[in-house]
Amino acid sequence: MSILHPLLAFLASLTQPELARQVVFLREENRILRSRLPKRIIATPTERSRLAKLGRELGAKLKEIISIVSYDTFRRWVRAAESAHVTHNRPPQRTGRPRTATDIRELVVLLARDNRWGYTRILGELRKLGITHISRQTVKAILNEHQIAPAPDRPTGSWAEFISIHAGTLWQCDFLTKPIWTPKGLVNLYVLVFIHIGTRRLWLSPATRQPDAAWVSEQAECFLAHSRSEHLPATIMLRDNDVK
Numbered sequence: 503m504s505i506l507h508p509l510l511a512f513l514a515s516l517t518q519p520e521l522a523r524q525v526v527f528l529r530e531e532n533r534i535l536r537s538r539l540p541k542r543i544i545a546t547p548t549e550r551s552r553l554a555k556l557g558r559e560l561g562a563k564l565k566e567i568i569s570i571v572s573y574d575t576f577r578r579w580v581r582a583a584e585s586a587h588v589t590h591n592r593p594p595q596r597t598g599r600p601r602t603a604t605d606i607r608e609l610v611v612l613l614a615r616d617n618r619w620g621y622t623r624i625l626g627e628l629r630k631l632g633i634t635h636i637s638r639q640t641v642k643a644i645l646n647e648h649q650i651a652p653a654p655d656r657p658t659g660s661w662a663e664f665i666s667i668h669a670g671t672l673w674q675c676d677f678l679t680k681p682i683w684t685p686k687g688l689v690n691l692y693v694l695v696f697i698h699i700g701t702r703r704l705w706l707s708p709a710t711r712q713p714d715a716a717w718v719s720e721q722a723e724c725f726l727a728h729s730r731s732e733h734l735p736a737t738i739m740l741r742d743n744d745v746k
Contacts, residue, residue: 554579610644669700671737694721698734
């Protein structure tokens with residue numbers, strides 16, 4: 503724009519006939535310059551914006567002097583600039599899917615940091631917990647947001663290090679089975695056992711012949727009450743994939 507100021511001042515000082523002669527000269531000079539340039543000149547967004555601002559005041563008269571692009575292309579530049587101005591002044595609108603709930607996001611991060619699981623494994627564990635409205639891509643996006651690398655690139659750590667770090671809040675549970683003779687013959691009794699890794703303390707449930715879902719839920723509630731009363735929180739629970 504600093505180059506244009508002297509030129510504009512010079513043109514403003516001319517009489518009408520002189521101004522017309524200057525325009526004819528500038529148009530001819532422009533044609534010569536354009537003949538030395540490539541057939542197509544691609545303007546940058548900043549250049550398009552400047553030309554649109556200067557040229558739209560001329561209206562249809564611009565057809566007689568514009569040469570860098572066609573007049574129709576220039577009109578598209580003007581419409582795009584006007585549309586961008588309206589868009590920038592419009593209140594932002596939320597688009598796309600709703601953000602995943604905070605507790606689920608925290609669970610995804612916890613599973614990734616406490617294990618060397620990849621996106622698919624984490625998604626599978628969420629499915630086991632009944633969380634089915636989340637996709638593998640969402641798991642990936644959550645981990646990327648927290649700057650957690652994919653499983654192959656994640657820092658390694660031994661199982662012993664994991665146990666040492668989490669021993670204070672780590673429990674493991676399993677069924678203990680004991681066959682006994684009864685008047686009706688040999689039957690299996692089941693006991694649900696919880697062991698605190700840090701202190702090696704045990705909690706044992708009453709024995710049962712039918713460890714169904716209702717019985718296991720009842721024992722889990724009793725165990726949690728016990729862990730709280732003993733100030734041994736059960737933050738992490740290890741179990742196998744036994745069908746029981």
